[in-house]
Amino acid sequence: MNKKMIRIKDIAKLAGVSVGTVDRVIHKRGKVSEKAREKVESVLQEIDYTPNLLAKTLGSNKVYTIALLVPHPGQDPYWKLSMTGLDIAQKEWRPYHMELQPYFFELENAKSFTAAAQQLLKDSPDAVVSAPIFLHEAVDFFKQLDQLSIPYVHFNTMISEVSPLSFIGQDSYQSGRLGASLLHLLTKDQTGSPAILHIRESVQHSVHFREKERGFRDFFGAMSPSQTVTAITIEGNDMDTFEEKLIRGIKKHDIKGLFIPTSSGAKLTANALEKNGLQHISIVGYDLLKENIDLLKNDKINFLIHQNPSRQLFRGIHHLANHLLFKKSAPSKELFPLEVITAENVDSYLEAVLH
Amino acid sequence: MNKKMIRIKDIAKLAGVSVGTVDRVIHKRGKVSEKAREKVESVLQEIDYTPNLLAKTLGSNKVYTIALLVPHPGQDPYWKLSMTGLDIAQKEWRPYHMELQPYFFELENAKSFTAAAQQLLKDSPDAVVSAPIFLHEAVDFFKQLDQLSIPYVHFNTMISEVSPLSFIGQDSYQSGRLGASLLHLLTKDQTGSPAILHIRESVQHSVHFREKERGFRDFFGAMSPSQTVTAITIEGNDMDTFEEKLIRGIKKHDIKGLFIPTSSGAKLTANALEKNGLQHISIVGYDLLKENIDLLKNDKINFLIHQNPSRQLFRGIHHLANHLLFKKSAPSKELFPLEVITAENVDSYLEAVLH
DNA sequence: GTGAAAGCGCTAACAA
DNA sequence: TTGTTAGCGCTTTCAC
Numbered sequence: 001m002n003k004k005m006i007r008i009k010d011i012a013k014l015a016g017v018s019v020g021t022v023d024r025v026i027h028k029r030g031k032v033s034e035k036a037r038e039k040v041e042s043v044l045q046e047i048d049y050t051p052n053l054l055a056k057t058l059g060s061n062k063v064y065t066i067a068l069l070v071p072h073p074g075q076d077p078y079w080k081l082s083m084t085g086l087d088i089a090q091k092e093w094r095p096y097h098m099e100l101q102p103y104f105f106e107l108e109n110a111k112s113f114t115a116a117a118q119q120l121l122k123d124s125p126d127a128v129v130s131a132p133i134f135l136h137e138a139v140d141f142f143k144q145l146d147q148l149s150i151p152y153v154h155f156n157t158m159i160s161e162v163s164p165l166s167f168i169g170q171d172s173y174q175s176g177r178l179g180a181s182l183l184h185l186l187t188k189d190q191t192g193s194p195a196i197l198h199i200r201e202s203v204q205h206s207v208h209f210r211e212k213e214r215g216f217r218d219f220f221g222a223m224s225p226s227q228t229v230t231a232i233t234i235e236g237n238d239m240d241t242f243e244e245k246l247i248r249g250i251k252k253h254d255i256k257g258l259f260i261p262t263s264s265g266a267k268l269t270a271n272a273l274e275k276n277g278l279q280h281i282s283i284v285g286y287d288l289l290k291e292n293i294d295l296l297k298n299d300k301i302n303f304l305i306h307q308n309p310s311r312q313l314f315r316g317i318h319h320l321a322n323h324l325l326f327k328k329s330a331p332s333k334e335l336f337p338l339e340v341i342t343a344e345n346v347d348s349y350l351e352a353v354l355h
Numbered sequence: 356m357n358k359k360m361i362r363i364k365d366i367a368k369l370a371g372v373s374v375g376t377v378d379r380v381i382h383k384r385g386k387v388s389e390k391a392r393e394k395v396e397s398v399l400q401e402i403d404y405t406p407n408l409l410a411k412t413l414g415s416n417k418v419y420t421i422a423l424l425v426p427h428p429g430q431d432p433y434w435k436l437s438m439t440g441l442d443i444a445q446k447e448w449r450p451y452h453m454e455l456q457p458y459f460f461e462l463e464n465a466k467s468f469t470a471a472a473q474q475l476l477k478d479s480p481d482a483v484v485s486a487p488i489f490l491h492e493a494v495d496f497f498k499q500l501d502q503l504s505i506p507y508v509h510f511n512t513m514i515s516e517v518s519p520l521s522f523i524g525q526d527s528y529q530s531g532r533l534g535a536s537l538l539h540l541l542t543k544d545q546t547g548s549p550a551i552l553h554i555r556e557s558v559q560h561s562v563h564f565r566e567k568e569r570g571f572r573d574f575f576g577a578m579s580p581s582q583t584v585t586a587i588t589i590e591g592n593d594m595d596t597f598e599e600k601l602i603r604g605i606k607k608h609d610i611k612g613l614f615i616p617t618s619s620g621a622k623l624t625a626n627a628l629e630k631n632g633l634q635h636i637s638i639v640g641y642d643l644l645k646e647n648i649d650l651l652k653n654d655k656i657n658f659l660i661h662q663n664p665s666r667q668l669f670r671g672i673h674h675l676a677n678h679l680l681f682k683k684s685a686p687s688k689e690l691f692p693l694e695v696i697t698a699e700n701v702d703s704y705l706e707a708v709l710h
Numbered sequence: 711g712t713g714a715a716a717g718c719g720c721t722a723a724c725a726a
Numbered sequence: 727t728t729g730t731t732a733g734c735g736c737t738t739t740c741a742c
Contacts, residue, residue: 005418005452007719018729023721031727053450054413055719058734063360095408095681097360171703178699189544219699326450331708338703340695344533344574348526348693353686362735373713378737386711410735413718 006049014047015039026051057325063097064324066317067125069116069141071133072104077289078263078309079107082156085313088354089321098321101125110134117141121148126324128152129316132159153319153330155312157208166319166330168312170338172208175305176215176259178338179284182303183257184223186282192256194220195230195249199242199265212261230255243272255281263287263307270300288341288349297343304346306339311354361404369402370394381406412680418452419679421672422480424471424496426488427459432644433618433664434462437511440668443709444676453676456480465489472496476503481679483507484671487514490562508674508685510667512563521674521685523667525693527563530660531570533693534614534639537658539578541637547611549575550585550604554597554620567616585610598627611636618642618662625655643696643704652698659701661694666709 008026012019017036024030025040032040073080090100103120106112113134120128121144128145132138132154142162145152155168176196183194196216198209213231220229232249234242246269249255258281260266266285273281284303285292295301319330341349363381367374372391379385380395387395428435445455458475461467468489475483476499483500487493487509497517500507510523531551538549551571553564568586575584587604589597601624604610613636615621621640628636639658640647650656674685696704 005719009719019720020722020729020731021727024728027721033727036728050449050452052413052452052719054409055734056721058407058409058413058719058736059721094405097405097407174699174703178697181697181699185540334708335703335706337694337707338700339692340697340700342533342536342695344529344536345693345695348529348690351690352692353689360735364735374736375713375738376711379712382737388711391711407735410718411737413720413735414737 005052006047007052011040011043011047011049015043053326057096063099064127064321065099065101065123065125066320066324067120067123067128068100068102068313068317069113069120069128069130070102070104070313071107071131076107076264077291078287081288082309082313085310085317085354088310089314089317093317093321096321096325098325100317107133110137113137114141124148125150127320129313129320130154131156133157135159135161138162151320151323153316155316156307156309159207165323166316166332166334168316168319168334168336170307170336172211173215173218175338176212176217176261177219178215178340179212179259179261179303179305180216180219180223182284182340183259183282184220186284186302187257190256192254193228193230194257194259195232195253195255196259196261197246197265197269198231198233199260199262199268200235209261216259228253232258239268242268243275246272247276247278250278250281257282258284260285263289263292266301266304267291267295270295274300288346293346293350296341296346299343302342304341306341306349308336308339312336314354360407361402362407366395366398366402366404370398408681412451418454419482419676420454420456420478420480421482421484421675421679422475422478423455423457423668423672424468424475424483424485425457425459425668426462426486431462431619432646433642436643437664437668440665440672440709443665444669444672448672448676451676451680453680455672462488465492468492469496479503480505482675484668484675485509486511488512490514490516493517506675506678508671510671511662511664514562520678521671521687521689523671523674523689523691525662525691527566528570528573530693531567531572531614531616532574533570533695534567534616534658534660535571535574535578537639537660537695538612538614538637539575541639541657542612545611547609548583548585549612549614550587550608550610551614551616552601552620552624553586553588554615554617554623555590564616567614571614583608587613594623597623598630601627602631602633605633605636613638615640618644618647621656621659622646622650625650629655643701648701648705651696651701654698657697659696661696661704663691663694667691669709 008019008022012022017040021032021036022040024032025037071079073083086100103116105116114137128150130152139161151165153166154164158167158169196213217229220227230253234245258269260269263286266283270283273279283301285301286305287307292304296304315334322328323330363374363377367377372395376387376391377395379387380392426434428438441455458471460471469492483505485507494516497507506520508521509519513522513524551568572584575582585608589600613624615624618641621638625638628634638656640656641660642662647659651659670689677683678685
């Protein structure tokens with residue numbers, strides 16, 4: 001039942017050299033005579049050798065630490081979602097002696113980002129995964145990591161100023177197009193204008209949102225050039241003025257459907273619409289927040305686009321762990337599918353293991 | 356940078372016993388005196404010991420073989436898709452000396468299933484992952500595996516007659532509901548009847564399709580009880596008669612939209628509709644076959660539901676490999692999300708790594 | 711019941 | 727330039 005695998009020792013015997021020499025040939029390290037190299041290489045050609053990763057890793061007996069630099073989960077439901085990715089990664093990698101250490105910063109506070117980053121650097125982890133929310137401060141930080149040659153991956157937000165080992169996230173432009181197409185499907189028989197709704201908090205991840213808007217506009221532009229497309233931007237986070245400003249915008253532009261890139265924006269909007277008897281206006285929102293799921297099931301929101309933040313984090317850790325432990329290379333970019341969520345498939349997403 | 360982990364040796368020293376005794380206590384094997392057991396257990400309480408899986412696995416030096424019993428990929432595009440799951444699993448598990456051995460059978464030929472199963476049994480693998488297409492023959496086979504205590508997982512098709520370690524797939528009933536909801540969205544402003552289309556080949560996986568039909572009907576039943584729902588079944592696989600029968604069915608029942616659970620059925624149907632000037636009829640199909648993707652992008656199909664057969668297979672292998680290698684337990688059921696594919700998000704699915 | 715020791719495949723240090 | 731050997735942490739065997 002248990003077949004034997006080829007070992008370095010076997011190769012050594014076949015080539016008539018020692019294991020040390022075989023090791024040197026395989027890893028191109030140290031000095032090897034031409035003759036010996038040829039013998040070993042010809043044996044390697046013949047047989048099908050794959051090294052035993054377990055034994056390989058067992059040799060170097062360290063514990064690696066991967067640091068996470070992410071927004072505080074207590075402050076924002078979207079980032080809270082991402083944390084299940086940490087839990088699952090923790091379970092998966094613990095047996096390989098990979099330690100995961102989160103450092104939290106506040107979403108609206110660039111200083112707290114810097115502080116968390118400083119603390120992180122002091123603890124000198126072996127690798128870092130981060131959502132580079134604050135562009136300016138982030139760039140400084142990642143340049144420091146570059147200098148220390150600490151590998152890092154980015155997720156959620158793509159920035160072009162530095163070069164992470166890997167970026168994990170979605171194509172924002174295409175995400176905007178998708179949102180537009182869904183809104184179009186919902187409202188194509190109605191008169192009026194589709195709109196993208198920006199809410200103040202959004203501004204910080206501006207690249208993100210600008211790209212979504214571009215995709216959103218492009219879709220309608222290609223579909224029906226005569227169709228006007230509106231962007232409503234609401235500044236300030238006072239609830240009462242939010243509602244008032246929103247309704248004013250809707251009436252002014254005769255809005256028939258709203259595309260809302262901020263995950264927590266859909267709830268505010270749905271409530272405001274209901275209060276004002278405007279339930280006929282369609283909503284396409286983002287992410288599987290508890291409130292969004294409820295609204296979806298109650299038909300107050302029509303579609304959600306799922307960004308799967310937990311899996312983004314999970315995959316980021318995955319790539320770094322493989323990089324550290326097994327020297328496996330990571331893709332420079334891992335784009336996630338743009339997942340369409342409706343009342344009828346949302347449960348299947350909730351039940352599914354991290355996928 | 357590299358912290359040390361607690362080893363069995365450390366525990367032994369703390370408890371004042373030998374590593375052998377610690378091992379016996381941890382794994383409850385062999386004889387240990389009450390006194391020794393207590394000492395070791397009290398140390399274990401104090402400290403946070405996690406065994407080194409690498410070393411553990413290295414100890415038992417075998418190669419495991421996982422056999423796959425699946426439809427021949429050359430005969431059916433859906434099953435061909437699933438094979439990328441094999442490739443990726445192969446890459447992932449090869450370093451752990453896990454061998455994957457496929458055995459193919461023909462989709463329309465129960466005898467070939469039995470033959471492949473016999474061959475598989477002769478090779479006595481350590482585990483089996485299979486799509487139990489032919490109910491009757493499959494049950495016999497899996498009962499044999501039970502007797503040999505060879506663990507197995509099922510994917511794609513759920514059968515209740517035997518108890519696999521794990522089932523991997525989707526909720527067919529909910530999948531039918533989802534299809535219905537999408538079709539409803541597409542056609543809600545039109546008169547006529549929505550229909551589910553069964554094509555002859557479908558019959559073999561009958562449970563699957565019956566469940567989808569039930570979900571499909573239930574959705575419309577709850578949505579608008581007065582709405583008639585049609586089922587069109589087309590027997591025989593002669594192309595000409597297919598078109599004729601289909602068009603006849605559509606006209607007779609005044610069909611406004613079609614839900615087509617067979618992955619290759621959407622193409623046949625879209626072509627027939629186009630030939631007959633019935634392009635206004637909506638189509639919701641299944642799976643990311645090349646032809647389906649083209650039709651989706653050309654607006655001949657409106658939605659696809661993605662079953663992700665490659666990942667189903669991949670996860671099946673994953674669970675078995677973890678079971679064999681690390682004694683990790685697998686969930687008895689892993690339900691995949693019901694993924695909605697449109698012209699605007701299909702590329703994001705194609706680019707994504709197996710997810 | 712218990713401890714000592716060999717061995718899993720690979721790496722790295724040390725001799726030759 | 728090569729071969730030999732001592733580990734890595736855990737399992738398993740063997741002797742006491």
